[in-house]
Amino acid sequence: MAEEAVKKPRRPIDPNSAKYKLGQIAAKAYSDAQEAKERGELVGWCSSNFPVEIPETLGLYVCYPENQAAGIAARGGGERMCEISEADGYSNDICAYARISLAYSKVKDAPEQNMPQPDFLLCCNNICNCMIKWYENLAVELNIPLIMIDIPFNPDYEVSDAEVAYIREQFWDAIHQLEKLTGKKWDDEKYKQVMEISGRTSRAWLAATACARYTPSPFNGFDLLNHMAVMVTARGKIEAAEAMELLLKEYEANHEKGESTFRAEEKHRIMFEGIACWPWLRVTSTGMKSRGINMVTTIYADAFGFIYKDFDDMCRSYAKVPNAINLEYARDKRIKLCKDNHVEGLLVHTNRSCKLWSGFMAEMSRQIGEACDIPVVSFDGDQADPRNFSEAQYDTRVQGLTEIMEMKKEAKA
16 A cells, blocks of 8 residues: 555656657547548458558558457456357357457447447458458458458468469459459559558667667567557558657667666566467566566567568568468577577466467477577466456466576576
8 A cells, every 4th residue: 555655646648759659640540440431431350460551552441350359458348348259159269359359340339449340351361260260250240341361371481482472462362352342443653652651660660679689678568569559550651650760769869868668677688478468468567567577579569560672572571470480480580589689588478369379389488498598487368358367377477487587697697
């Protein structure tokens, strides 16, 4: 109670700050789509790893069910929405994002985060197989068209020309379907402009996340989990590029001044593996900060930094997202992040919702730990269903990780 009594009031957000601008951009994505719907335009729902550049070039408004589900879960509505889907017969073993989205398509209202109902669906299966059935069910239940892109799992380090050609033809077919469906026309020059803006946004974002190489880090790693929403929804918009460049400037300035958005002494630096535990974001963040642990890097944030030079390169980029690549390539990307950012430990979220991601993490995290000589600890949780998380277990695991990191530091002293 004493600690509560001395707690300082939340500081207002500077309207000129990157945090404020990014928050406004994320909110505007929903309001713009709602206004388009009210004007009679067709609005879509889109999976997060479908190229945002395609609807942006066509001038289409799309919303992202994964982002909405994360927002609903973070604001306390995850369990309610999951139970609605479960009452309709959906298993509580499937992705909680899917359960929330399927529930929303039925009840069409969630005070935590509303968005317009879709007239069409865009989906890439480079995330997981559950995504396929999730979007197929939405299409059937809502009686609307679904455009599905098949991006094969890549067992190699590089994406072959044959795979690029296979993906390219599907994307062009999707574009032609969208032209016919919406009456909008593709413009190659507009695409080049969107591609340049998207690359500019991504370069700034990746440079900002790379500021974690500084010790101490100029930011709290949980900031990235909030800012990355813009990378999913608005990467091809000029205001997103400008806001990300501002974020980079702020982080560089923090480093120069010896400041950070991490409001504690940075005693330890870790990598967080997996999707955020959105219903328990404050608990997971506080559990680290109270021990002086800063989550300085995560593959989850960097995954949405897409940089490419042409349409074929775009196809290649979307075949290299985290869940579409082999264990060895995925491992090496994480090892590089750990080494570049001077990571001392790895905290793995064994996410009940995301079985594809969590399934190979036991072996991958073991290899990362050995390669980087860092301790690895995991906790059970869920990206959106609060019932699958134990605060006591999380606290115990983070405390154990802290003790091991402290022992290793003492041994090196």
